[in-house]
Amino acid sequence: xxxxxxxSQPSPLAAVDFVTEEVQEPLTPGQLVWRRFRRHxxxxxxxxGVILLLLFIIGGSIIVPETAANNTDLTASLAGxxxxxxxxxxxxxxxxxxRIIYGGQISLFIGLMAVILEVSLGTLIGGVAAYYxxxxxxxxxxxxxxxxxxxxxxxxxxxxxxxxxxxxxxTILGRTFSGSxxxxxxxxxxxxWMFLARIVRANVLSLKSLDYIEASRALGASNTRxxxxxxxxxxxxxxxVAATLGLASAxxxxxxxxxxxxxxxxxxxxxxxxxxxxxxFLMRGAWWMWVFPSLFIVMIxxxxxxxxxxxxxxxxxxxxxxx
Amino acid sequence: MWAYLVRRxxxxxxxLFIITMLCFILTRLSxxxxxxxATKQAMTAADRETIRRNLGLDQPMPIQYIKWxxxxxxxxxxxxxxxxxxxxxxxxxxxxxxxxxMSTAEVFIIIISLILGLIAAIKQYSFTDxxxxxxxxxxxxxxxxxxxxxxxxxxxxxxxxWHLPYLxxxxxxxxxxxxYQMLRHLVLPVFCLVCIQTAGYSRYLRSSILEVLGLDYVxxxxxxxxxxxxxxxxxxxxxxxxxxxxxxGLDIPFLLGGALVTESxxxxxxxxRLFWEYAERGDYPVVxxxxxxxxxxxxxxxxxxxxxxxxxxxxxxxx
Numbered sequence: 071x072x073x074x075x076x077x078s079q080p081s082p083l084a085a086v087d088f089v090t091e092e093v094q095e096p097l098t099p100g101q102l103v104w105r106r107f108r109r110h111x112x113x114x115x116x117x118x119g120v121i122l123l124l125l126f127i128i129g130g131s132i133i134v135p136e137t138a139a140n141n142t143d144l145t146a147s148l149a150g151x152x153x154x155x156x157x158x159x160x161x162x163x164x165x166x167x168x169r170i171i172y173g174g175q176i177s178l179f180i181g182l183m184a185v186i187l188e189v190s191l192g193t194l195i196g197g198v199a200a201y202y203x204x205x206x207x208x209x210x211x212x213x214x215x216x217x218x219x220x221x222x223x224x225x226x227x228x229x230x231x232x233x234x235x236x237x238x239x240x241t242i243l244g245r246t247f248s249g250s251x252x253x254x255x256x257x258x259x260x261x262x263w264m265f266l267a268r269i270v271r272a273n274v275l276s277l278k279s280l281d282y283i284e285a286s287r288a289l290g291a292s293n294t295r296x297x298x299x300x301x302x303x304x305x306x307x308x309x310x311v312a313a314t315l316g317l318a319s320a321x322x323x324x325x326x327x328x329x330x331x332x333x334x335x336x337x338x339x340x341x342x343x344x345x346x347x348x349x350x351f352l353m354r355g356a357w358w359m360w361v362f363p364s365l366f367i368v369m370i371x372x373x374x375x376x377x378x379x380x381x382x383x384x385x386x387x388x389x390x391x392x393x
Numbered sequence: 394m395w396a397y398l399v400r401r402x403x404x405x406x407x408x409l410f411i412i413t414m415l416c417f418i419l420t421r422l423s424x425x426x427x428x429x430x431a432t433k434q435a436m437t438a439a440d441r442e443t444i445r446r447n448l449g450l451d452q453p454m455p456i457q458y459i460k461w462x463x464x465x466x467x468x469x470x471x472x473x474x475x476x477x478x479x480x481x482x483x484x485x486x487x488x489x490x491x492x493x494x495m496s497t498a499e500v501f502i503i504i505i506s507l508i509l510g511l512i513a514a515i516k517q518y519s520f521t522d523x524x525x526x527x528x529x530x531x532x533x534x535x536x537x538x539x540x541x542x543x544x545x546x547x548x549x550x551x552x553x554x555w556h557l558p559y560l561x562x563x564x565x566x567x568x569x570x571x572x573y574q575m576l577r578h579l580v581l582p583v584f585c586l587v588c589i590q591t592a593g594y595s596r597y598l599r600s601s602i603l604e605v606l607g608l609d610y611v612x613x614x615x616x617x618x619x620x621x622x623x624x625x626x627x628x629x630x631x632x633x634x635x636x637x638x639x640x641x642g643l644d645i646p647f648l649l650g651g652a653l654v655t656e657s658x659x660x661x662x663x664x665x666r667l668f669w670e671y672a673e674r675g676d677y678p679v680v681x682x683x684x685x686x687x688x689x690x691x692x693x694x695x696x697x698x699x700x701x702x703x704x705x706x707x708x709x710x711x712x
Contacts, residue, residue, distance in 0.1 A: 212404065216411040219691040221650040223665075224684060227672050228416065232423035318534065325536050326654065330669070345538060349658075357546055364539040371534035 106384040113380015119373030123366070127178065130171035140164065140172075140337045148356050158358035161351055166344070166362055173339035174366060176247075180254050180340070181321040187259025188320070189313050192266025193302065199267070200274035201297055211271070214264050222261060223326065230257045230332040248338040258323045266312045273305040307385040314378035318371045325367050341367050398700065405692045412692075413465070416684045417458050420677040448474070461678075465685060471678035473671065480682035483667065491651035491663035497579060498586040499648060503641060506591045510598025510637075515625070517603060525595065532592025540585045541658045548581060582659045586652060598637050605633040635706050642698040646690035650683070 097105070107113055143163035151158045157166035199210040217225065233253050240249050277283065278301070286296055321341075327333040328342025329349075336343065341363045348359035445451050449460065464471060470480035513525040552559035560581055605611065606629050614624045651665030660666075664683060671679035703709050 212408050213411055215692075216408045216415060216688075219408065219412060219688040219695075220416070220684060221647055221687055221691075223653050224650060224668060224687070227653075227669070228419045228423070228680065228684070231672060231675070232419045322534075322536055326538075329536070329538050329654065330657075345536075345542075349538075349542065352542060352545060352550070355550060360539075360542050364536070364542070368531065368535050368539065372531060375530065375534050 103384045107380055110380040110383055112376045113384070116373045116376025116378075116380060119369060120377060123174070123370050123373065124178075127171055127174040130168075131175060134168050134171055136172060140339075148351065148354065148359075151358050157362045158356070160344070160347060160359055161356075166358060169339040169344060170341070170362055170366055173341045173344055173363065174370075176251060176334060176338060176340045177321055177324055177342065177367075178370070180251060180258070180324045180334075181317050183255040184258035184262070184320040184324075185313050185317045187255065188263045188266060188316055189309060191259065191263035192312075193270050193305075193309060195263065196267035196270030197274050197297060197301060197305075200271040200278065201293070201301065207271075210267075214267050217261070218264050225261050226257060226323065226327060227330065227332065229261060230254075230327060233257060248335045250333065250335045251338065254324060254327055254333050257327065258320050262316065262320065262323070266309070266316065269308050269312055270305055273308055274301050277301055277304055311378060311382040311385060314374060314381055318374040318378065321367070321374070322371055394703070398696075401696050401699070405696060408692055409689060412688045413462060413681075413685060414458065416681055416688075417461065418454075420672075420680050420684075421454065421457070423675070461681070465681075470682040470685070473679045474676045475671070475674055480678050483679060484664070484682055484686060487651075487662060487664050487667045488649070490661065491649065491656075491665065493575075494579065494582060494656070494661055494663055495586075495648040495651060498583045498590070499645070501583065501587045502590045502594060505587060506594035506598055509591065509595035510602060511630075513595065513599040514602035514606065522599075526599070529592040529596045532588055533596065535589065535592075537585055537589050537652075537654055538658060540588050541581070541655060544581050544584060545658070578659070578661070582652070582655050582661055585655055594637070594640070597640060598633070601636050602629065602633040605629045635702075638705065639698060639702060642701070643695060646687070646694035649690050650687040 141164060143159070145163065148161055149155055149159045149163075155165050155167065157170065159165055160169070195210055195214065199207040199214075230253065233256055240247050240252075283296060283300060286300060291299075324333060324340060325342035325345065328340050329346045331346055333342055333346075334340045336347075344363040345360050345367075348356065348363070351359055442451075449457060452460075461471065468481070470484075472479055473483060476483065509525050509529070513522045516522045548560045550559075560577055606625075611624060611629050614628045615621070619628075649664065650668070651663040653665035653669055655661070656663045656666040657669055664687075668680060668683045671683075
């Protein structure tokens, strides 16, 4: 761990070394993390994958107008991949390639927002439980365990049915979206904070008894201050890792929810609801309708998972010893 | 140890209480069971009121909850609004099908992930290891419906076009004339479940074997001159497999819930599909019944796994 071994050797020669050798600036923790991350081949592959996919989605939506993604053309329905429609068309003649660009935006947006919600809920619940302890901890943790005991997809469906009534359309920045996007974000966020809460709780519990917290309290810092300026920043590493891996699973969950027809409603496309629409045309051989969206789902999730694994190894050098 | 057990069981009941309340509120408020009658022309408002009263829907929510809980504790989960059958009977009909599907899959999952994890760990960083690790990464990142639709496309749609013997994807699972009918129906869903689950398990097993192989006692065993086979199977694997057993043990009760997406795609009449079909219709006695059964299994299995773990691994002390 020591960046400059000269300082840790109390040999008589140390003083001489210290003078003759060029003194290296010790690396900051951030630099150490970046160095470990850079050496992680799989993580770099994942990072490049994420960047390429983002370029595809953002660049694609600059080149292709949104109307091209929602434009129906019944004369060209269920057409296979061709020069005109690279990834073919769906049952009402919409271009699958264009829909993947715009669907990707929505899928990633949902994933990102759901993770923000998940991290806020998890950090708050886990942190409060650990910090206050006693009956607050007992009740919050039993609640967490209760949520964990219900199979995830069952919980997701029940909650989606609970929140998801008919919602209208929302217009943001001149674009119209189905209001169901918000519901999907809520549903995924509310059903996936539990693991994060446990990680944060365990971390805060181990930090709580350290001397510097005691010192801070002796200086008269309030609970809120200790919580937000000492405990939360010091659990940031595990939170970042969990959030990255959580992003992958949120995108996957969006696909599952949409696949079951509870997700984002047409005409707004997501990678998940494109799969759902494809299912009815499976027996008619329209493979391009599901193969391309699935490939993009797999690519983005794979990239994010690789990235998350790399981050875990980089942020916590002990965890990645053998990987 | 006994004090610990008692405390855990008390906690378990508390957790189950939270679960039932949570599920009751969510399911009960999300759907109106009376909606199915709203479109019937022949029904007067008075008729609807009678039905509401007969179903007990006119009472305040807390009363409804307590009544439902009281009956559930006596083993009566109520009747389905749609099929009018007792929920318990419906579950009894679906449970064996889910168990057939899930236990077949689980056996393959455990065997294959053991083999893959072991090979990957022994040949660390070799071509085989990289191949297995890559495959498990891809499998881990894949939604199950991708594999499901893919296998249907290949083995059902294309095989039929090529006039090859193709696999069925739906329709009747039982056939009075053909005893192998069900077996053929099992192939594709089991294959999909195995692909997805094996990915995660084998990755986990690989890292836990590697961790144990780096410990001092393994080096001692090697230094004693034991063959690498003995070191691996008698010394390393025994300890490496402990966390794997826990993970599998904790996943087992979830098998009762079936595999919702897989069962739906392949029209397998299991618990997952039962849940999904009745959740869509807002038939809350059925939905609550399935939720209660699976989560009870999960809560108590967790305790059992913890207890078994102390027997298998005496280093763990419960407090």
